[in-house]
Amino acid sequence: MIRFVEFEEQYIPQMASLLATRHQEERQRFPFLQQRFEEVEQAEERLREEMNKAYVGGLVTLRDDDVIGYLLYEYRHDSTRGRTVYVGYPSFVIHEDEHPRLARLMYTEAGAEWIRNGYFEHVMDVPVGNDELILELLEQSFHFEQRFAALPLGLYRAQPGENSLVKVNELPSDEQAALQKMAPWNSLHQAKAPAWKPITQEALDAERDMLSAYEGKEGTRSFVAEQDGVPVAFHLYTPADARHAMTTPDQAAILVQAATNVELRGQGIGKSIANHSFTQMKNAGHEYIMTDWYTANHLASYFWPKLGFRSYIIRMARTVDARIAWADGQ
Known part of the structure; x- marks a missing residue:
């Protein structure tokens, strides 16, 4: 007999054990993931970081006194989604011997609270290696939204088919504001078929604010491709923080x-x-490039994997019809 209980401090050691085991399995498929989190102590530290966030709740599943699954979730107010519940990569784990249907039961239990609190946008970052969890979420009306991927630079080989008319230069750190003029290009592309992602002022402002945040940041580098002296493409990089x-x-x-x-x-x-x-x-000492793209962006979904990027996280999302707040048959 299983039962669901609210997260408490006493459950963290067993939760950490589940997380460490899952991470060990993920690393068999994606060896570039951080090995240290296979240790229960490191996994426990990571979970405590999640629980120390401001608006976090948690559900723990018990069989007798044993933790067989947990779901941590963060209440957010997103500038484009509105009231959103976010579940991060280390935050949804069930025991390897449990039936994957347990994921549905846990989502049902926690999701009821989310809906009562008026949070109809549900977002989860799921390990690509966890096929069974992905299937359970798909059957609960989640959809693929975004992929996160890594490219090992040691294996990268220059792609044929370059444009001979293009010249690529690196921007000096004090000239990165020039990227602002090119900021809308991605949004303009994703507004077209088949992504059909609306271009809202909030989204454009967020994109420009993001670029501004990297201006002058230590280690940040940007490259601009020009054709006949006119900018036609750009890349913006920043060092990754692997501490957490x-x-x-x-x-x-x-x-x-x-x-x-x-x-x-x-x-x-x-x-x-x-x-x-x-x-x-690569010449600067970086061994991996990490990036992400929206799955509905068909060009990105083809281009980045062709270059050698390998997806390790899939962001899944669900929008619950807000009319359920009053059209519930009561």
């Missing part, structure tokens, strides 16, 4: 943003700037 993330390798850089002029795609510009910038980042 289970999924961030040492000596990794994050490709924060990459964009090509919407009117010039398909002309080898993306390969030109990728070949140049990846070489520069």
Whole structure:
């Protein structure tokens, strides 16, 4: 007989054991993940970091006195989604011997609270290696939204098909504000078929604010591709912080943003700037490039894996019809 209880401090050691075991299994598929989190002590420290966030709750599943699963969740107010519940990579684990249907039961239990509190946007970052959990969430009306991926630079080989008319230069750190003019290119592309992602002022403002936050940041590098002296693409990189993330390798850089002029795609510009910038980042001592893309962006979903990026996290999302707040048959 299983029972669901609210998270308490006493359950953390057993939760950490579940997380460490899952991480060990994930590393068999993705060896670049941080090995130290296979140790229960490190997994426990990571869980405590999650629980120390401001608006976090938790559900623990017990069989007798044994923890067989847990679900930690964070209440957020997202600038584009609104009231959102977010479940991070280390925050949803069930025992390897349990039936994966347990994931549905736990979501049902915790989700009822989310809906009562008026949170209809549910977002989860799920390990790509956890096929059974992914299937359970798909059957609970979640959908794929975003992929997070890693490229081992030691295995990268320059892609053929560069655009010979393109020249790639690195921007000086005090000139990164020039990226602001190119910031809308990704949004303009994703507004088209088949992504159909609306271009809201809030989204544009958030994109520009994100770029501004990296101006002058130590270690940040940006590369711009030009054709006939006109910018046609850019890449923005920053060093990854591997101190806390289970999924961030040492000596990794994050490709924060990459964009090509919407009117010039398909002309080898993306390969030109990728070949140049990846070489520069490798020469600087980085061993991995980490990035992400929206799954509905069909060009990105084809382009980045073709370059060698391997997805290790899938972000899944569900929007519950808010009318359930009053149209519930009561």
